[in-house]
Amino acid sequence: MTIRGKKVVLRPVRLDDAPRFVAWFNNPSVNRYLHIRKLTLPEEKQWVKTRKKERPQTTFAIDTSEGIHVGSTSLILDKRNNNASFGIMIGEPRYWGRGLGSETVQLMLDLAFRKMKLHRVELKVYSYNPRARKVYIRAGFCNEGIKREHVRFGGKYHDVHMMSILQREWLE
């Protein structure tokens, strides 16, 4: 499935995306915000194969409208409880701050709530990631708790913010 917005195109991940994912996950400017801090090409190829097989409808590469691959996004479903956890990475820092992330979040919440009829979408974000937090709050996510000093980065411990949005809040 491919989802088209104004600034981004969300498309299925491909095996030839793997080297870019490896570069992004190993870039300290990017992975400081992610739980993965190191990744090899064989591991990434395996991830792409598994995602294509197990979650073809909820894992996407993010391309710009010009067709440049800049990141990935996914919903990990909890089918029993009809909810999902959300993740996003724009791996090319020069594409940050251009509205690509905000539009991707909108498209993914539309998929989650209108098309898939999920009840709830949740995510985790590090306290030192104000860019991501702004995008999530603007999309309607609420803060629902803090894992205190859960992440160790740069020789310090940092809080992790738990956020969520419900279907009825999105539809309002």
Ligand SMILES: CC(C)(COP(=O)(O)OP(=O)(O)OC[C@H]1O[C@@H](n2cnc3c(N)ncnc32)[C@H](O)[C@@H]1OP(=O)(O)O)[C@@H](O)C(=O)NCCC(=O)NCCS
């Ligand atoms: C987080 C991420 C998805 C956001 O996507 P993006 O395309 O960069 O975000 P947008 O351009 O849509 O919006 C960013 C907003 O944050 C604001 N912002 C940027 N830096 C900020 C800061 N230090 N403090 C507060 N707001 C900030 C921008 O001004 C912008 O708001 P505006 O549209 O009102 O001007 C993307 O930057 C990314 O993938 N980063 C690396 C990986 C990551 O952090 N993933 C999320 C893990 S939870």
